[in-house]
């Protein structure tokens with residue numbers, strides 16, 4: 001039979017429900033545990049309530065919440081697993097009511113001595129996460145001198161499960177924060193490395209290219225000039241890679257600024273095509289521009305947009321087989337200028353479409369690649385387009401070709 005009247009039971013359940021709502025709205029662990037011990041004592045008419053957490057390092061239980069003025073000091077006490085009621089509950093993973101705690105040999109007397117208090121009765125329940133016990137929650141001494149009842153045990157078990165969830169959430173949050181900080185530190189390291197590497201490589205490479213060009217000019221024999229030309233070609237490739245690295249560094253560090261001017265996007269496209277004409281001719285790829293007449297102007301950084309379109313066109317040339325076709329369309333769509341670069345090249349697998357704009361991402365693994373590159377071109381293009389508050393996306397069919405589209409807002413400043 002229940003020791004509580006029906007009215008008292010309803011009261012208790014209503015209060016528990018109330019507290020559950022309050023608990024799910026509180027994120028701060030200490031105030032949450034404090035609320036749990038206050039409510040547990042109030043609902044069960046107990047003198048106090050204590051929450052103990054298992055510390056795997058010391059293999060003992062430590063107080064993480066307790067009422068009263070000495071709560072700070074009590075946190076320094078370690079309750080052993082062997083030789084304490086809380087320890088017995090922790091080990092067995094099941095609740096325990098000890099009505100006559102003072103004469104029970106399992107009572108750990110360290111706490112009573114420390115806070116000058118006499119424990120007469122204890123109700124202790126385990127705090128569980130799934131089937132793992134993480135600690136114990138205890139009620140000490142009934143105020144009305146009665147024994148702890150089954151209802152008290154149920155009430156405390158409900159509150160113990162709230163406490164366990166709160167502790168687990170906090171632990172997860174701490175782990176997540178730590179992982180996040182580590183990631184940020186790694187990212188900073190990567191940025192620093194990129195900044196230093198691109199800066200330090202630039203000067204010696206400039207000297208190598210300068211001397212190779214000089215040699216190409218002064219050498220009389222054809223073979224010697226060809227050798228110098230090879231050095232220049234590969235030096236230029238290296239220069240492009242270093243420039244790419246520098247570009248991502250300036251964007252990442254927020255140093256990237258727009259040098260704005262009025263740009264005719266159609267004219268810009270023609271200039272970009274001009275730049276890659278030689279590469280197209282070498283591969284026998286035709287580049288056609290749809291409707292090249294008529295200005296389509298916006299305000300932006302010409303150099304940065306040149307890089308963006310250049311990287312997309314360069315890819316179209318790289319990833320299209322000899323004698324392929326590239327088609328470029330630029331149109332006004334509402335308040336935007338939409339440019340599409342369409343190739344009939346090798347295409348991109350659907351599962352890679354989202355990822356190709358990430359830094360260093362390449363569809364083929366670096367080890368088996370046939371095409372070279374570093375996986376930076378598209379991420380740079382995306383950065384440049386984003387700086388202009390634009391959008392970039394791709395549609396592609398494997399083996400048939402790809403269509404990259406850039407949408408830039410029309411801004412007249």
Ligand code: ADP
Nearest residue numbers: 315316319347356362363373374375376377378
């Ligand atoms: P990469 O230096 O490798 O070209 P990008 O960032 O420019 O780096 O491109 C990322 C990857 O996207 C490329 O490695 C390639 O697999 C794929 N890709 C980009 N453009 C095309 C295209 N037009 N056709 C097919 N695949 C492409």
